[in-house]
Amino acid sequence: MTNYTTTMSMYHRILAIDWRRKTCTDSDFYIDLMAEYLRRSALWAKVLAPSHPIRPFSDIAASVDPTIRADSDLVKALLDYLNQFPVNATEKRVCEQALHWAVIDNMPQVKQFALPDPYEPLLVLFEQGGTFRTEHGWIDVAGGGFQMRNWHDYAEKPPFVELNK
Template identity: 30%
Template structure:
């Protein structure tokens, strides 16, 4: 990948999401809640590695890893225009900007990163499966249509084992099992 390939790919992913598809959000609530748990796990690992635990769970990791990294102005402008026109959730906007900045860091930084899983991939997959629809965050609890994910403390999420596989087939199977059991 050349410089800005990851950032361009991340922007393309974010702008392809239907941020108002409530049907998808409801149908995928079980997998989305688990993807959010995996995001909490990964963000805790990265926050610990870069002494960013005060900002956990919604950390602009690139700012902690290499504050000099900037998103290409054209890409940043395109994301901002899209977010202002199509995404009404303040926290989602901040996370999209952080994910794009992370991708820009991967494209351009010479910083040697620890061997940790991509911090934003679970979040991007969660967005792919229903964006922010049906997600309410209150009192450090994320509620996905009654499937609740308490934040707890960052230390509670430091496990080395993934919460969920990120493959689409595995995510679809989780949602299908929940629907069959009447828990979707």
């Protein structure tokens, strides 16, 4: 796949999500998906830090190569679309970051690390009707809370869920 094809595929994947909030149907799965996102982010932070400090919900693609970004008009179109729905700022930021990630996902500077896609767990969370919010150093997903200050510990944990990417 070309970068353009991968980026457009991600764009359409995000547009296909039903952003109208639903009742939580599987809180354990949503919590596992967030834990998996934290694990993957911590793995990326481990290989990219200290030269590129990463925290939860950081733009990992920019840490890999800040010069390679999704087309600004495409990003604007995505954010304009998301503004129609009850999507919080962090969730919008994650969707934008996933779009930037799609541009570099298959590039050698990413593949050299042989790490999983950091955004896949959150995209699955959204596709399954889940949501999360951040507040005062905590992540709340389906009634489960995660402290952001100890998120690096997730790098040492086994996968919480098995995903294709």
